[in-house]
Amino acid sequence: AGKKEWCCEKAGKGCGLYNCEAGRANFDAGWSTNKKAWCCKNSAIACPEPTKELFDCEAGFANWEAGWSDGKKKYCCAATGRGCDAYQCDAGAVETWKKEKKDWCCASKNLGCDATTTPGKTYDCNSGTDNWEHLWSATKKGYCCKEAGGNGLGCSAYDCNLDFNDWQNSWGQP
Secondary structure (H helix, E strand, O other): OOHHHHHHHHHOOOOOOOOOOOOHHHHHHHOOHHHHHHHHHHHOOOOOOOOOOOOOOOOOHHHHHHHOOHHHHHHHHHHHOOOOOOOOOOOOOHHHOOHHHHHHHHHHHOOOOOOOOOOOOOOOOOOOHHHHHHHOOHHHHHHHHHHOOOOOOOOOOOOOOOOHHHHHHHOOOO
């Protein structure tokens, strides 16, 4: 499978019918109703002013990191402050990150890691291996990818954050 298929299946990224970043500044006048609805549902972008909550930000909160879609995370973070990552691991040059951000991004997203970065928490990388892609948290995936001796568990075949803002053009055809 190519990057689009892998990232869609494993990370829920690159699946879309629409590029929700293209024309975002003028979405109200420039987008079709279908694109607005799709981008709102899948990316929490171009949503109408809520008269009713798009997502129940209480439901599943105990497992939000692994259990919520990216759209629900974005919506709930913006609307309620729940489900927000501690740091934006795709922002800024890694060399400029503070130690706390670097440690968190390495442990949670497997980004910004170097030879001296060790997550503070350890995980049993031999438990839940039958369906690790869906069962493990991002933190456990990052830890096990780095620490499990190269067996591939927890490791992404592709970096689904790299070039994500332009995934439709930069990730190649299926």
